[in-house]
Amino acid sequence: MVSVRARMFEFVLPLLGIKRFFSQPDRMDQRIAKMRRAKSPRPGKSAHREFAIREDSSRGYSLVTLEPLERGDVSGIHLLYFHGGGYVMDIAALHWEAIVELCRQAGMSASVPIYPLAPEVTVQTTLPAMRALYDELAQQHGAENIAIAGDSAGGGMALALAQDLARDGIAMPGSLTLFSPWVDASASGEGMSDIDPYDKMLSPQGLEACGLRYAGGLELQDTRLSPLFGDLANLPPTSVFVGTRDILLVDARRLRERMGAAGSPPELYREADRMQHVWMILPIPEGKAALRDAATFIKSAHAGTAT
Template sequence: MVSLGARFVEFALPLLGIKRFFSQPHKMDQRIAKMRRQASLRPGRKWREKFDIAEETERSYPLVTVTPKGGARPEAPHLLYFHGGGYVMDIASLHWDAIGTLCNELGAAASVPIYPLAPEVTAETTLPAMRALYDELADRYGAQNIAIAGDSAGGGMALALVQDLIRGGKPLPGSMVLFSPWVDATASGEGMAAIAPRDKILAPVGLEACGQRYAGTLPLNDPRLSPLFGDLTGLPPTAIFVGTSDILLVDARRLKDRLEQIGEPPALYREADRMQHVWMLLPIPEGRAALSETAQFLRAQHGANKK
C-alpha cells in the first residue's frame, strides 16, 4: 500500500514546477540560464556534523568528497555518485540526503563530481572527464572496491561509463546502482505517453530536449548518452530501482529485458507501484526503504556484511 507521505508528495510535486520545465522545451534555455545564476548546493549542516566534507577544484569541475568522521570502514565500498537532472540541472539537496544516508548506513566515503552541465558542455567532454575521475579513484581504492551509482541522467552516465571501461578492457567497479535510470536520450520508448499523465516530474518532450543539449554533435542514439543501445555484456552486479508512475519505467524495463536476453539479468530489480521518478531519493517511507535495500545490496557485493 502506498504510504500517506508518498501520496502527499505526489500531490505536492506539481507545485515545484519541475513538470513545467520538462513540458515546455521552448522555454528550457531561458530557465537553464536562470538556474545558472543560483549557487550550487553542498551538503547541509546535518551531514557536516556526521562527515568531513572536502572539495577539490583543480579539475574543470568541483569534486566533493564525503568521509565519515574518523574514517570510512575498511570493508565499506567507495561510492562514486552521479546526480540526475537531465544533464542540465545542478545537484540538489535530495541528492546530498541520499548520498549521506547511504554513506551513513555503510560507513562509507563518497566522491561526488559536480560535473559540467549541458548545453555549455556536452557528452563528448563530460564522459571522458568522468572516466578520468574513475581511473583516479580505481588507482586509489581499487576498482573492485568502488560502487558506481546514479539517478536519472546520472544513472545513464554511470552505465555509459561502465560500458566505456568494458570497451577499453579496464577493471570494473564492484557494483552499480541505477535509480530511475535514463538510458535512452531519444525518449522514444513505447509506453511513455501512457504513463506521462501520472508522472508529476518528467515529460518525453523535455527529456528529448535535454538529450539534444547534452548530445552536442552526437546522434541521440549514441551509446555515450543512450547506453541502452550499447553493449550490455559483462556489467558488474547491478541494482535497478524504478516506479510505475515514472515515464522512465519504460527505459528500466527495456534495460532489464535486454540484460535477461543476454543471460545477465540485474542482480536486483525493484519496480514500485505508484512511485514517482527518483522516489528512492524522496523523504517518504518507500524512499527510506529503497536506500536501506541499496545499502544491503552494496554490503552483499562488497563484503561489508562480513566479519
C-alpha cells in the same frame, strides 16, 4: 500500501515546477539560464557532524568528497555518485541527503562530481572527464571497492561509464546502482505517453530536448548518450530501482530485458507501485526503505554475496 507522505508528495511535486520545465522545451534555454544564477547546494550541517567533507576544483569542475568521521563501521567501499537533472540541472539538496544516507547505511566514503552541465558542455567532454575520475579513484581505492551509482540522467551516465570500462578491458567497479535510470536519450520507448499523465516530474518531449543539448550534435541513439543500445554484457553486479508512475519505467524494463538477453540481468530489480520518478531520494518512507535496500545490495555485491 502507499504511505500518506508519498501521496502528499504527489500533490507537492507539481508545485516545484519540474514538470513544467520538461513539458515546455521551447522555454528550456531561458529557464536553464535562470538556473545558472542559483547557488549550487552542498551537504547540510548535519552531514558535517558525520563526515569530513572536502571540495576540490582542480579538475575543471568541483569534486565533493565525504569521509566518515567514525571509523568503526567503515566498509572500505567508496561511492562514486552521479546526480540526475537531465544533464542540464545542478545537483539538488535531496541528492545530498540521499548520498549521505547511502554512505551512512553502507559505511562508505564518497566522491560526488559536480560535473559540467549541458548545453555549455556536452557528452564528448563530460563522459571522458568522468572516466578520468574513475581511473583516479580506482587507483586510489581499488576498482573492486568502487560502487558506482546515479539517478535519472546520472544513472545513464553511470551505465555509459561502466560500458566504457568494459569496452576497454579496464578493471570494473564492484557494483552499479541505478535509480530511475534514463538510458535512452531519445525518449523513444513505447508506453511513455501512457504514463506521462501520472508522472509529476518528467515528460518525453522534455527528455528529448535535454538529450539534444547534451548530445552536442551526436545522434541521440549514440551509446554514450543512450547506453540502453550499447553492450550490456560484462557489467558489474547491478541493481535497478524504478516506480510505476515514472515515464522512465519504460527504460528500466527495456534495460532489464536487454541485460537478461546479454546474459547478465540485474541482480536486484525493484519496481515500486505508484512511485514517482527518483522516489528513492524523496523524504518518504518508501524512499528511505529503497536507500536501505540499495546499501544492503552494495555491501553484498562488494562482499561477493549479491544474488
